[in-house]
Amino acid sequence: MPVLRRILLLVPIATLAACSVTASPYAASVDNIQVLRNASPVAVHVGTFTNDEADGDHTSVQLRANRMRSPVGDSFARYLLSAVQQEFGIAGVLSPDAKVVLSGVLLKNNVDAGIGTATGTISARFIVKRGADVRYDSVKSATTHWESSFAAAIAIPKATQEYPLVVQKLLASLYADPAFMKAIQ
Incomplete structure (x- = not known):
């Protein structure tokens, strides 16, 4: 009887371990918003953000036995697009009629919810065009580390909460580039 009881307890736990989780919404x-506001006068239209197929489709990220999915659309490229739109919109520099267009390609997107220390890494190519002229074309990357747990029930939710901070750091590195700021003005 104790063996049967243990099996009945482990089946739901094993089932939950293979579930899909959703990344926290971008905040x-x-x-970043202050940097954009200080760059005035700026008016930017945000174009398309796509996935680099060479590194996978970026529709999900493996987190131990789980898959983390984007809460925006069907990919993390859409998540990055939404993050850029949020920050440009709040900063008051987003304009659907702007002649300057920012687009991007998500190159790498990985979260390692390791035991002890977890790591999030993201890399994207950002392109700024004015009409047909490319004014900026550069790859930016960001990596963040945080404490992680042996227990997946703690490590997985923590990884989903940390993911937006990795994206914030990526965008901060973009905005800190003087060539980018010149290209959007």
Whole structure:
């Protein structure tokens, strides 16, 4: 009887371990917004953001036995697009009629919810065009580390909460590039 009881307890736990989880929604960074506001006068239209098929489709990220999915659309490229739109919109520099268009390609997107220390890494190519002229074309990357747990029930939710911070750091590195700021003005 004790063996049967243990099996009945482990079946739901094993089933939950293979579930899909959703990344936390993006929360715009106050620092990033301030940098954009200080760059005035700026008016930018946000174009398309796509996935680099060479590194996978970026529709989900493996988190131990789980898959983390984007809460925006069907990919993390759409998540990045939404993050850019949020920050540009709050900063008051987003304009659907702007002649300057920012687009991007998500190159790498990985979260390693390791035991002890977890790591999030993201890389994207950002392109700024004015008409047909490419004014900026550069790859930016960001990596963040945080404490993680042996227990997946703690490590997985923590990873989903940390993911937006990785994206904030990526966008901060973009906005800190003087060539990018010049290209959007």
